[in-house]
Amino acid sequence: MNDVRVRFCPSPTGNPHVGMVRTALFNWAYARHTGGTFVFRIEDTDSARDSEESYQALVDTLRWLHLDWDEGPEVGGDRGPYYQSQRGELYQRAVDELLARGAAYRDFATPEELQAERDEAKVTGRAFVYSRRWAAETDADAEKFAAEGRAGVVRLKMPREGELVLNDLVRGEVRIAWASEQDHVVQRADGSCLYHLATVVDDHAMQISHIIRAEEHLPNTPRQVFIMQALGYELPAFAHLPYVAEPGSKNKLSKRKLDKYLKNRDFAELVKHGDAIAERMGLAVDADVFNPVIVDFYEQIGFLPDALLNYLLLLGWSLDGEREEFTREEMIELFSLERVNRAPASFDPQKLLAFQDRAMQQLPLKQKTARCLPYLQAAGLVATPPPCDTGPYLSAILTAAGDRVKMAGDVLVYDDFYRADDALVYDEKAWDKRLVKPPAACDLLGRFAEQLETVEPFEAAGIETALKSFVEAEGIKIGDVIHALRVAVTGKAVGFGIFETLEILGRERSLSRIRLALARVAAQSPTS
RNA sequence: GGCCCCGUCGUCUAGCGGUCUAGGACUCCGGCCUUUCACGCCGGCAACACGGGUUCGAGUCCCGUCGGGGUCACCA
Numbered sequence: 141m142n143d144v145r146v147r148f149c150p151s152p153t154g155n156p157h158v159g160m161v162r163t164a165l166f167n168w169a170y171a172r173h174t175g176g177t178f179v180f181r182i183e184d185t186d187s188a189r190d191s192e193e194s195y196q197a198l199v200d201t202l203r204w205l206h207l208d209w210d211e212g213p214e215v216g217g218d219r220g221p222y223y224q225s226q227r228g229e230l231y232q233r234a235v236d237e238l239l240a241r242g243a244a245y246r247d248f249a250t251p252e253e254l255q256a257e258r259d260e261a262k263v264t265g266r267a268f269v270y271s272r273r274w275a276a277e278t279d280a281d282a283e284k285f286a287a288e289g290r291a292g293v294v295r296l297k298m299p300r301e302g303e304l305v306l307n308d309l310v311r312g313e314v315r316i317a318w319a320s321e322q323d324h325v326v327q328r329a330d331g332s333c334l335y336h337l338a339t340v341v342d343d344h345a346m347q348i349s350h351i352i353r354a355e356e357h358l359p360n361t362p363r364q365v366f367i368m369q370a371l372g373y374e375l376p377a378f379a380h381l382p383y384v385a386e387p388g389s390k391n392k393l394s395k396r397k398l399d400k401y402l403k404n405r406d407f408a409e410l411v412k413h414g415d416a417i418a419e420r421m422g423l424a425v426d427a428d429v430f431n432p433v434i435v436d437f438y439e440q441i442g443f444l445p446d447a448l449l450n451y452l453l454l455l456g457w458s459l460d461g462e463r464e465e466f467t468r469e470e471m472i473e474l475f476s477l478e479r480v481n482r483a484p485a486s487f488d489p490q491k492l493l494a495f496q497d498r499a500m501q502q503l504p505l506k507q508k509t510a511r512c513l514p515y516l517q518a519a520g521l522v523a524t525p526p527p528c529d530t531g532p533y534l535s536a537i538l539t540a541a542g543d544r545v546k547m548a549g550d551v552l553v554y555d556d557f558y559r560a561d562d563a564l565v566y567d568e569k570a571w572d573k574r575l576v577k578p579p580a581a582c583d584l585l586g587r588f589a590e591q592l593e594t595v596e597p598f599e600a601a602g603i604e605t606a607l608k609s610f611v612e613a614e615g616i617k618i619g620d621v622i623h624a625l626r627v628a629v630t631g632k633a634v635g636f637g638i639f640e641t642l643e644i645l646g647r648e649r650s651l652s653r654i655r656l657a658l659a660r661v662a663a664q665s666p667t668s
Numbered sequence: 669g670g671c672c673c674c675g676u677c678g679u680c681u682a683g684c685g686g687u688c689u690a691g692g693a694c695u696c697c698g699g700c701c702u703u704u705c706a707c708g709c710c711g712g713c714a715a716c717a718c719g720g721g722u723u724c725g726a727g728u729c730c731c732g733u734c735g736g737g738g739u740c741a742c743c744a
Contacts, residue, residue: 151744186743251742267670268740293742311673320671325742335744359672359739380673383738388679390737406679406695454680454693461682462692481681484737488679491694501707544706570704607703622703634705 144176145349148209149339151183152194155434156201157395158487159354159384162452166381167352168207169453169475179346180212184225185338201435205445206468211346219346224338227345231333234341234371235294235326243370244326247295248285249274269300270323291329296336296363298323304362309350309379310480314358321362340364344373352477355380355484356392379477382456382484393487395433407432410489414441417549421518432489442515442548447499451492455485465498493546501543509535512551521558533557533644540640556630557644561652566660570633574623575661581624582661584614588621589654598647600639607639628657 148164150156171178180202184190199213211217221227238244253274261268274290276282282292299318306314326337343351358380368375384393387404401407410432418425418440429436438448450466457480459466466474500508509531516522522530537554538545545551556564575581588610595602611618626638629650635641642650 149744153744183744189743254742262669265669291742295742314672316672320740322740328742330742332742334742339744354738355673356738357744360744382674385737390674392738451680456680458681460692464680464693483674485681486679488694491680494694497707542707546706617703619703626704632704636705638703 142175143347143349144171144174145179145347146171146176146352147179147181147343147346147348148207149179149181149183149342150198151186151189151335152191152198153186153189154194155197155395155429155436157393157433158435158448158452159393161201161205161207161435161448162384162455163352163354163381164202164207165205165449165452166457166475166477166480168209169471170350170352170477171210172472173475176349177210178208179217179219179348180209180222181342181346182213182223182225183335183339184223185333185335187225187332190225197436201439204439205435205449224342227338227342228331228333230341230345231327231338232331234337234367235333238296238326238367238370239294241370242297243366244294244296245272245323246276246282246292247272247274247323247325248276248282248288248290248292250290267320268322269319270295272323293325293329294327295323295325296366298363298366304365306361306365306378308358309352309377309477310382311355311358311380311482316359316362318362318366321366324363326367336360336363337367340367340371340373343376344368344371348376350377350379352379352381354383356383379480381480382482384455385484385486387487387489389486390484392484393433395428395431398427398431398433401433404489406489410493414549417441417515417547417552420552420555421515421549422520423518433487440549442511442550443496444499444503444511444547447496448492450499451495455487456481497543497546500546505535505538508538508545508548511548512538512545515549515551516558519552519555521552521555536644540636540644542636544636554635556632561649561656564631564653564656566627566631566657567633570623570627574627574633575657576664578620578624580616580620582658584616584621585624585628585654586658588625589651589658592642592647592651592654595647598643600637600643603642604639625654629653 146167148167150160168178170176182195182198184195202209209215211219212222235244239246254270257271258268274285275295276285276292286292298321301319303315303317306316308314324336325334327333361378365375385391386393386397387401387407402411414430414432414437415425418430423440428434430440431437435448446468449468449471453466453471454464457475459474459479503511513522513526513530513534516534517524517526537557538551541554559565575585588607591606591610592603595606607618607621611621622638626635626641627633629641629645645653
């Protein structure tokens with residue numbers, strides 16, 4: 141390991157968002173690429189908003205994606221604790237130091253008084269600059285204010301002239317006037333400290349060398365640099381990533397705008413697909429989590445983590461504009477901050493799906509089987525633990541289904557292979573179209589079933605040969621019996637190859653299903 | 669509104685002054701394959717925001733305009 145140390149430091153206030161994960165990915169890739177250290181830190185400085193569930197969701201998401209961290213919660217490290225809620229003493233010392241050096245002051249303004257100043261600035265059309273009217277210059281002032289029943293906070297005493305020149309690793313030189321910054325609060329009246337202070341103190345204590353974060357943080361970089369300088373810290377390098385935008389627009393992607401995104405056709409289709417899988421599993425859909433903006437959504441419907449990562453990697457980074465597929469190892473080998481784009485990138489559900497599709501096609505059968513099995517179990521189609529012939533049977537289905545199974549949850553559309561013959565669910569439209577309406581359908585089906593009795597071995601190739609000679613002898617088209625056969629045997633209008641379907645089902649079940657279907661049609665139509 | 673960032677096909681992007689009649693990918697539209705569906709294959713549509721400079725030459729450099737966005741908390 142060298143001295144490159146980067147960090148991913150979310151606050152546990154909700155379910156991890158794809159943009160957040162993209163930031164984690166870039167940090168992780170940079171750390172692994174440089175042989176540096178990837179630190180995971182929990183910024184839980186706001187007890188009113190932080191939650192244990194959110195923390196757990198963060199850990200679960202990172203684990204699912206295999207974005208492993210070298211230091212942080214659950215793994216420890218030399219510079220812990222990695223929860224800001226446990227680092228209060230460090231922050232207190234920093235606040236004292238800031239105060240002692242005149243870089244911060246105690247302030248006793250009430251929220252109402254502050255708001256009044258803001259309103260006034262707004263009315264007069266000027267930028268708001270706090271008057272520092274309730275700033276306590278001395279201890280005596282502080283006592284006086286306190287005696288009035290005012291609560292004191294600590295504010296940064298920001299410079300009001302000059303500018304900060306920042307050399308951002310992705311955006312180049314950025315200049316921001318110090319005066320455009322406010323006297324931000326760094327410590328609340330109850331002694332707890334705020335993010336800006338905490339993050340700076342921790343980055344220093346944890347010897348972070350590169351701050352790689354989303355560009356939303358660019359505007360508040362000056363106040364952080366101010367703190368670093370006031371405390372005599374060496375400045376880390378900054379790299380502000382473009383944010384991830386909504387599908388088809390440049391607005392920042394938000395998990396709270398699901399209703400709006402649903403108007404986007406591609407987005408709506410993804411959700412619909414997910415809902416269908418959830419329904420087959422009997423999963424109660426929680427709109428907060430079952431949302432394509434939330435990473436957990438992909439885990440639930442059976443995405444491959446590497447496919448999501450590969451897609452996210454290309455949202456703001458490119459190698460050469462030609463190559464788009466990268467394994468985890470290749471991401472590490474090829475990632476660089478120099479190739480990070482400056483403009484925000486819109487999240488495109490279709491393209492994500494294309495990556496998932498491709499990754500699934502390349503997944504070895506054994507792994508594909510292992511990923512799909514839990515879905516069948518969740519849907520109650522396969523027992524837990526699974527019977528011993530489950531693996532080969534599922535693998536046969538998956539082989540026949542080929543690339544039709546685009547995500548693990550898709551395996552549930554082949555539920556008919558797991559149902560008892562007399563418990564098949566028929567697609568009524570297909571039933572009428574292929575079995576009831578064509579006058580000869582049942583007759584043909586019945587007579588082909590007789591042929592099926594003697595096909596030996598009962599395998600796809602032989603069944604196909606039998607059908608072809610049957611069709612030739614009858615002088616009909618192959619479609620005249622295939623469609624009826626499919627509906628009779630699977631209950632569905634669509635599916636993978638019918639010959640493979642019959643082979644997997646086996647002779648007994650195939651014949652049984654055909655007989656059941658024939659009987660059902662007969663029972664349906666009054667004998668003429 | 670202040671401050672800041674950004675601006676190549678619908679979307680993700682390549683392009684670091686000439687090889688750009690602008691390349692790749694996803695989507696979309698045709699066609700082929702075919703027992704349905706999916707895959708696959710072939711082909712097609714489609715972009716340098718605008719205006720000034722600089723230069724022999726600008727998508728590429730500079731300025732301006734316009735447009736889009738981020739951020740302005742005792743959230744992170």
